[in-house]
Structure formats: C-alpha cells, structure tokens
Amino acid sequence: MAEANKILLGSGDLYIGQVDPNASETEIEKALVKIGEISGGATLTYEPEFEEVRGGAQNAVLAVFKTSESVTFTTGLITFDVENIAKLNAAHYSEDTTAGKRRVGIGGLRDVPVNYLRFVHTKPDGKRVMVNIFKAQNQNGFELSFDPEEATVMDLEFIALAVPNKTDGNLVEIVEEI
Numbered sequence: 001m002a003e004a005n006k007i008l009l010g011s012g013d014l015y016i017g018q019v020d021p022n023a024s025e026t027e028i029e030k031a032l033v034k035i036g037e038i039s040g041g042a043t044l045t046y047e048p049e050f051e052e053v054r055g056g057a058q059n060a061v062l063a064v065f066k067t068s069e070s071v072t073f074t075t076g077l078i079t080f081d082v083e084n085i086a087k088l089n090a091a092h093y094s095e096d097t098t099a100g101k102r103r104v105g106i107g108g109l110r111d112v113p114v115n116y117l118r119f120v121h122t123k124p125d126g127k128r129v130m131v132n133i134f135k136a137q138n139q140n141g142f143e144l145s146f147d148p149e150e151a152t153v154m155d156l157e158f159i160a161l162a163v164p165n166k167t168d169g170n171l172v173e174i175v176e177e178i
Contacts, residue, residue: 040153115136
C-alpha cells in the first residue's frame with residue numbers, strides 16, 4: 001500500500017450543501033452554507049492503492065496498476081449548532097418556534113447525509129485555496145464534551161464518494177487562485 005499524500009491546509013471556513021455535483025459554480029455557491037468555525041486545522045488525504053504484476057525469470061515488476069483510491073477530509077468544528085448534527089449524521093432535526101426549542105433525534109436512522117463540501121483557506125496574500133468534495137459523507141459520528149475549561153470540538157471525518165459521470169476527477173478538486 002502506498003503511503004498517503006497529505007496536504008495540510010490550515011485554518012479556513014467549512015461549507016456544505018445539497019447540490020448536484022455537476023452544478024454550475026453559481027448554483028453551488030447558492031446552495032452552500034457555512035457550518036461553523038473549525039479548530040485544529042484541516043487535512044486532506046488522498047490514498048491510492050497499487051497492484052504489481054511480476055513475472056519472468058527474476059520475478060521482476062513488469063507493470064503497476066492503480067486498483068483503488070480514497071479521499072478523506074478531517075477537521076474539527078468548534079462552534080456548536082444542533083442543526084448541524086443532523087446535517088452531518090443519521091439524525092432527525094425539528095424546530096418548534098412557538099416553544100422556542102430545537103431538537104435533534106439520534107438513533108435508529110440509517111441514512112447519513114451526503115453533501116457537497118467546500119473548504120476555503122485564505123493564503124497570506126489574500127488568494128484562496130478551495131477544496132471541493134463533490135459527494136462527502138461524515139463517517140466519524142461525534143462526541144460532545146461539556147468541560148467548563150475547554151471548548152468542545154466535534155471531530156469530523158468526511159469520506160469522498162465517487163461521482164461516476166465526472167471525467168475530470170470524480171472525488172475531489174483543489175482550486176487555487178493565482
């Protein structure tokens with residue numbers, strides 16, 4: 001297995017939304033919602049796996065083929081919004097404005113939301129680096145710690161799901177303003 005190639009992105013803003021992966025940039029920007037402030041930076045990991053074909057008298061490597069690949073995006077969310085729990089996990093969200101309560105129910109639900117994810121990092125020169133995962137699914141669950149001396153951070157781990165009809169990269173794209 002090949003060692004993962006990591007890009008440390010640092011601080012930035014995290015957006016998610018329900019949008020077709022092949023939508024226009026205008027449609028994507030309209031659908032995306034900032035889900036909060038992140039803590040501890042963010043890491044994008046691309047990990048390909050290869051299979052060697054060996055043969056001949058010396059059992060030499062004759063060819064190498066990429067057999068699979070995965071993309072993982074990890075970060076921590078430091079600002080708390082109960083609605084985001086349902087946007088990121090198998091949960092049900094409801095709001096009763098009359099009673100002044102918001103509720104998220106967890107457990108017994110199977111469908112984990114799949115979102116378009118965009119992470120935006122602003123470089124010191126003001127230009128941006130954007131990481132777009134066309135179909136991202138949080139597979140980390142969450143832990144809420146009510147510690148009076150430390151802020152709670154929800155650690156998120158998004159797995160990129162393939163978009164079969166995209167032919168110019170179907171898991172993730174990195175866009176850098178120059």
